[in-house]
Amino acid sequence: MNIENLSCNKSFEGWHKQYSHYSETLNCTMRFAVYLPPQASSGDKVPALYWLSGLTCTDENFMQKAGAHRIAAELGMAIIAPDTSPRGDEVPDDDGYDLGKGAGFYVNATQAPWSRHYRMYDYVLTELPALIESMFPVTGQRSIAGHSMGGHGALVLALRNPDRYRSVSAFSPICNPVNCPWGKKAFGAYLGKDTSSWADYDASLLMRNAREFVPALVDQGEADDFLAEQLKPEALEDAAIHSSYPLKLNRHDGYDHSYYFIASFIEQHLRFHAGFLFR
């Protein structure tokens, strides 16, 4: 393993740390961040929440802006924040902010030129947790959450792997990517024109057909500029009714798509996950 510590900041008596490592899944060097609560310094293992960020983000946005360390420190929960795509000069990119670097959409690409590097689904599901659980005092108790594109990723990963995650939550997720511009553009490029393969990465389609359940919490701002065209929470609600999925979806008057919305409700999400991670 070729792992380098890039930074280290004490935060709420725990530690925020950034690392780079070579990913065999993504065939490039990746950066991730981890928040280790003070409980992890005493030698005890703590459970972990994986956070998936949205378009244009890196490992830094959530750690800097969400205000989550305070609650993670109280609860004794690690937070793991991967980057949002493969990175590096050798990785193909697109001029748009919604395809290529910063826009991996948490899928395993099957189409050239993307398929060599854009395998964020496998990276988040398998390679990163194995690395985290070998490096840090972290148990195999995992939950997953995210925002926007990352909310889509969190829901898809949990819906397809109910044995891997205790709970899932999302802020302003892209709920039905096969039916919105962001999803059609990204899935068309990464997965190809045959839309039958797209269903494996659509939270609403997966939830509609779910047989095994992961407790799910979603919060959505009503003043979100992307709500009607890109996010479509009504599709997820319809799917949950169809399969009797344990989904709690809250709508909030006046809140937008920004990190101010996430910060306002992140405490409720961490306490929700704690209810399953510590059970």
Added chain:
Amino acid sequence: MNIENLSCNKSFEGWHKQYSHYSETLNCTMRFAVYLPPQASSGDKVPALYWLSGLTCTDENFMQKAGAHRIAAELGMAIIAPDTSPRGDEVPDDDGYDLGKGAGFYVNATQAPWSRHYRMYDYVLTELPALIESMFPVTGQRSIAGHSMGGHGALVLALRNPDRYRSVSAFSPICNPVNCPWGKKAFGAYLGKDTSSWADYDASLLMRNAREFVPALVDQGEADDFLAEQLKPEALEDAAIHSSYPLKLNRHDGYDHSYYFIASFIEQHLRFHAGFLFR
């Protein structure tokens, strides 16, 4: 008045807003941010905490990274965050990050080419509060706080104007700028080679000779890379002993100069200020 609203985000049931306006003091267009707690929406006036940021920052860093909205919303306190220098193409600058734009040092410059625009002391003391108190449901009860260069600014403004501020606090302030590289470079440029004028902007010299007191809280991380060379909290502690100044200075093992340190202790600062703002 020529004031433009640039953004508006709901946050913890209150509102974060950015504005631009033409400053007669600075002779340029300035941006500032305000957080209005939910109590301000009911028509009641709320007291205000002014936050002064450090080198390279704008009005955004504190609002996005400090996690202060949660506590301000609970307490019913507005937060006002000005920029850290005059801005615009017509404003002189320097190649260094520690002089010119992003580095106003909260002084009134007397030397060319700086003196036409670099008057952040007067802007923060007089023009900005007058604007804020005319635009928003904010009382004349003010406290002031800041980080690094902004901690220096907050201390100097409070020490020189005990009638204007109820309390003052700082994270990692530049305590004795006449004796550190950052201060010598900035004061030399803005105030000139005659160092006798520098004392009006040095918190340790002002505190040593203080006769009127503003309750003061300072937090300093022991792992701060700038501690010994630039910040010198021991000078402030010595001054407080000399004048029996009501200064509480806390040192924290392991914490650095970053916003992770500020976020870890901002709740204590806001509650400290509330104890005087609501008295």
